[in-house]
Structure formats: structure tokens, C-alpha cells
Amino acid sequence: xxxxxxxxxxxxxxxxxxxxxxxxxxxxxxxxxxxKVPYSINKNLKNNVVNNISRISKYLIFHINFSxxxxxxxxxxxTIHLINKKNFKKNTNTSFYSSPNLPLKHNHIEFFLEKYQxxxxxxRRFGFFKIFEKKSLSDFFNNVGPEPLNNKFNINYxxxxxxxxxxxxxxxLLDQKFVSGIGNIYASxxxxxxxINPLKKAKSLTKLDIKKIRYFSKSILNQAIKKxxxxxxxxxxxxxxxxxxxxxxxxxxxxxxxxxxxxCFGKIKKKVISKRSTFFCNRCQK
DNA sequence: CCGTTAACCTGAGAGC
DNA sequence: TGCTCTCAGGTTAACG
Numbered sequence: 001x002x003x004x005x006x007x008x009x010x011x012x013x014x015x016x017x018x019x020x021x022x023x024x025x026x027x028x029x030x031x032x033x034x035x036k037v038p039y040s041i042n043k044n045l046k047n048n049v050v051n052n053i054s055r056i057s058k059y060l061i062f063h064i065n066f067s068x069x070x071x072x073x074x075x076x077x078x079t080i081h082l083i084n085k086k087n088f089k090k091n092t093n094t095s096f097y098s099s100p101n102l103p104l105k106h107n108h109i110e111f112f113l114e115k116y117q118x119x120x121x122x123x124r125r126f127g128f129f130k131i132f133e134k135k136s137l138s139d140f141f142n143n144v145g146p147e148p149l150n151n152k153f154n155i156n157y158x159x160x161x162x163x164x165x166x167x168x169x170x171x172x173l174l175d176q177k178f179v180s181g182i183g184n185i186y187a188s189x190x191x192x193x194x195x196i197n198p199l200k201k202a203k204s205l206t207k208l209d210i211k212k213i214r215y216f217s218k219s220i221l222n223q224a225i226k227k228x229x230x231x232x233x234x235x236x237x238x239x240x241x242x243x244x245x246x247x248x249x250x251x252x253x254x255x256x257x258x259x260x261x262x263x264c265f266g267k268i269k270k271k272v273i274s275k276r277s278t279f280f281c282n283r284c285q286k
Numbered sequence: 287c288c289g290t291t292a293a294c295c296t297g298a299g300a301g302c
Numbered sequence: 303t304g305c306t307c308t309c310a311g312g313t314t315a316a317c318g
Contacts, residue, residue: 003312032295034295034313034314058311058312073313074312075312075313076295076310076311076313077295077297077311077312123295124295124297124310125295125296126294126295126312127312166288166289167288167289167290174312176312183311184310184311185311230311232310232311274289275291275292276312277309277310
């Protein structure tokens, strides 16, 4: 489900609703996520206040107290639901992802907060919950590349990284060690705006190509955040509304449709690159 | 170090 | 209906 913009929208919603809420207890229904959820999570976190919620790339971080941080990754299908205890029966305005027929069997973790119940639902179980001490969390992020919104993702960084790299540019946009936060949807959208063919080898990109990659990575993610993310299934924000960036897609899921660039009369192609569907116009993306 | 592939999971939808 | 196949917003261990 979530790339950087969707996680950012979720973070902002959570901040509005549950910042400074006390965790009363945590119940684990199924600990078999990508990594086993530690049994100690309830003991570690209960009776503590969620002081803040932040985001780095596709990761959510619950700042519990000075040293303890809860790191959450939603994987491919993870969603967080918030149920207002007072409005339990009509919870439409309090659920971020308010699928009416949310299958209960995929509710794996439940946080009982003062005003809310926070539920983690994840059919495919590729997400994870991990507790870190402050220091070890920064070690964790030392192995994650900069996000496009960060100034570390600049022309020098990208050019140096691409020296002698034979892999195609699409694979690099999905490589979280190179740049973090971009996923399969935004990778295609970014390369379309750059007019760069996704199969182009990283080392053969020009200085201008690299400038465009830096610029559009940042601007497209920011636009998507402004639009509340992309809702291709039932992603909802805190007010129960869909994101709308899916209406702005220029190539993603537009196979065989006309290229939207004026003066280009190409058709959008779909090709599997590194096991992921990639959408592009081979007429204007060179 | 580099690049590729398989693997981790479930569910929806297409085609027969 | 029901079976099989493919695909889905992600990551990483293992291998040559």
C-alpha cells in the first residue's frame, strides 16, 4: 500500500489524533509479521505516553519516551485504523482506512489508548513492529538512503552513486539504500516527468537527467502529499476522505492509453523490470 | 562489491 | 461453482 506520501498523510493524521495519548495496553493477536513482534512490546510500552509520531521514508516512528522508539513499517498491505471509543458504532470519521468489511482475521495488533483503539491490519504480513533504543534506531537508519525531500539527495550524491553502475534507473529508484521512500507507483511517475526511459543504465545518465531526477522525485512526492496520497484501493485520511493523487497518474496503470505529453502521440507501455510492473512512454522517455 | 532471483504471505480477478 | 494462474503500493537473504 504505502509509499512515502501515504505514510506522511497517515503520520499527520495520527499526530492530530493520538499525540500525547497514553498507551493502556497492547494486545497481539498474531506476532508473525515480517519479523516476530516481540512479546515484550506490551510490558515495554504500556502506561507510557506517545510523545510524538514522526516519519522517515516509509517508516513510522512512535516516540514513546526519551529512549524508546517504536518503528513501524506497513509492508505491502498494512493499514492502521483508529476507532474512537465514544463513536464505536459509527466509526467512519475515525478510521484512516475505513474499509467497511475489514477482515478481522488480519487484525494483528491492537493498542488500547486513552481515547482510541489503534488497530494494525495486514493481510500479507510484510509489515513489522520493532522497538529500538534511541542509539540503535539511528544505527538502523544509517543503512537507509536519504529521502528525496532531504538535501542529502543532491546532484553530487546521485552522480557519485551512479558511477560505474550498470543497473537501470528504475531499479535504483526502488533501491531504498540509494534513495528511500519511492515505491513502484511514484518511480514510474517520476521517470515519466523526467522523460527518462526506465531501462536506461544509471551510469549513462547525463547531468541534466540527474537534475531532473532530483527535482521531480521531490516535487512529485510533495504534490502527492498535498493530494492526500494515492488511493488505489481504500486508503482514507483521517476525515474519511480518499487521497486523490491517483487522478494525477500520467503512466501508472495506463497501459495502452495515450501519452499525456502534448505533441507526443505514443501509447503507454507496461514492462516488468526487476519483477515490478513499470509504465512508460517509449516515444518521449529516452 | 555488483546484479539477479527467490522468498516471504493473502486475496482479488481473469480465464477456462 | 471451482480450479489455476497472475498480479498487488515492499524488502532482503542467498547466490554466482
